[in-house]
Amino acid sequence: MPHNPRILISGASIAGPALAYWLDRFGFRPTIVERAPRLRPGGNGVDLRGESLRIAGLMGILPRLRERATDIRELTFVDAAGRRVAGMPTSTFNDDGDIEIMRGDLARILHETSSDKVDYVFGDSIRTLTQRPDAVEVTFDSGREAEFDLVLGADGLHSRVRNLVIAPEADALHHLGLYFATGQVAPELGRPGEVVLHNSPGRVAGVYRSASHDIATGFFMFREPRILDLDHRDQDAQKALLRTTFDARAWTLPQVLSQAAASPDFYFDSVSQIRLPRWSASRVALVGDAGYCATLLSGAGAALALEGAHQLATELAAADGDYTTAFARYESALRPIVSKRQRAVRASSAMLAPATTSHIWIRNQLTRLMVLQPLAARVFRATPATAA
Structure with missing residues (x-):
């Protein structure tokens, strides 16, 4: 050269x-x-x-x-009425000095x-x-x-x-059996410094709101074992799929879904490696x-x-x-x-989008264990699992 x-x-x-x-x-x-x-x-x-x-x-x-770090301090899971059912501080997983x-x-x-x-x-x-x-x-x-x-x-x-x-x-491409979407939403839909998530079997929707900046992002993930015949640039089809996948009667999903879909930075794709x-x-x-x-x-x-x-x-x-x-x-x-x-991805998918109602219940109990036993959380974070 x-x-x-x-x-x-x-x-x-x-x-x-x-x-x-x-x-x-x-x-x-x-x-x-x-x-x-x-x-x-x-x-x-x-x-x-x-x-x-x-x-x-x-x-x-x-x-x-x-200076631009989000300062997210809490991961909170809520039921269909918005009541907290589980959660943990992000310090359970992060070391001092890490930046999000x-x-x-x-x-x-x-x-x-x-x-x-x-x-x-x-x-x-x-x-x-x-x-x-x-x-x-x-x-x-x-x-x-x-x-x-x-x-x-x-x-x-x-x-x-x-x-x-x-x-x-x-x-x-190696599909991991999930799809996800994000888009900006009004900050008042979230809680400062928290990621608030609502689960139904195989699905999770939430709002991620920075504590240090007045911004919030809607987040969606759902299980789908197949690679869908869906163009990764066809946002109209992607938004239609989200609307049929998520129950808009639960939590604040109508507002989160509507605003995220209307956001100019809307993004949708498979969870694939x-x-x-x-x-x-x-x-x-x-x-x-x-x-x-x-x-x-x-x-x-x-x-x-x-x-x-x-x-x-x-x-x-x-x-x-x-x-x-x-x-x-x-x-x-x-x-x-x-x-x-x-x-090291299977544990994260099990945490965010449990496949069944019983798996959601087990996840909620595990979050309590990880808060009470920080060592268990460190092992959970550090132990690689076979990818899906």
């Missing part, structure tokens, strides 16, 4: 901007292309802990992340940290990739054409880069959810995005142009971490 390689990154959520920051810092020339016309706001809360916090510190963004932040806030901070040195192209997307021995030819939906030394896919669960070069989605035998092919590699989505149930998606971006950029810098070696070292270092976090 040339001394100052041109690198195209597809995706401007979390992994993409973090990767661009480190590539620029190590002397590369990154460009980010993003299909959406602008940064996507909102989204659910994401967790940063351990290594991802160390990386955020190296980037100089840790104070800003703490809205996905949109994290994306914005990463963009602001990188945008003065990185070229961002919004409202466009990769259409085709042609790899040559010396470069990658790229055509875009806009009709523009360009050449890059490397192309890195950070474009999420439905990655076009992955589908074009590494594996079709049908081969990469990406599992691949390899994360690269010649001059193309994947990072974040595009290569190894662990799902929101893992609580590790944003952390893996930051860790993967740093690891990949570091290996590319250390390899001095030998991208094949860099990609292999990146995967060798990160894959054990990804595998562990992908395995």
Whole structure:
């Protein structure tokens, strides 16, 4: 590769901007292309802990992340009348110093940290990739054409880069038997500093309201063992499915469902992991959810995005142009971490969306045990289970 390689990154959520920051810092020339016309706001809360916090510190963004932290202190389960039936403080699961932040806030901070040195192209997307021995030819939906030394896919669960070069989605996606949706709702529907959730068998709906910011998000999850014949961009069909799936007579579901569905940041998708035998092919590699989505149930998606971006950029810098070696070292270092976090999801689905009435009752009793016995909660959090 040339001394100052041109690198195209597809995706401007979390992994993409973090990767661009480190590539620029190590002397590369990154460009980010993003299909959406602008940064996507909102989204659910994401967790940063351990290594991802160390990386955020190296980037100089840790104070800003703490300033925007959601300060969620309580997980509360309510019945159809809104009465509390179970719950626990979030300290049951979190260590001191961990940060929970809205996905949109994290994306914005990463963009602001990188945008003065990185070229961002919004409202466009990769259409085709042609790899040559010396470069990658790229055509875009806009009709523009360009050449890059490397192309890195950070474009999420439905990655076009992955589908074009590494594996079709049908081969990469491992469905965990759940679907979820989110959308912004009025803060008064929630309680400051709490995630309030209502269960029916195989379903959960709730409101997530920050204590430090006047924002709230509606949250829905339901069990469905099949991958539905539903376009992930057809929001009208997604909203219709939500309305028929949830009992709008219970709790405050009519308002939560109506407002979330009307929100400009409404999001719906399957709860699925990406599992691949390899994360690269010649001059193309994947990072974040595009290569190894662990799902929101893992609580590790944003952390893996930051860790993967740093690891990949570091290996590319250390390899001095030998991208094949860099990609292999990146995967060798990160894959054990990804595998562990992908395995640790079954306990989360059982906690959030118990399949039967009796399972809901058992979950409620377990929450009391975890509050009374903090050691049991730590074991519950740390013990990986076989993924669904």
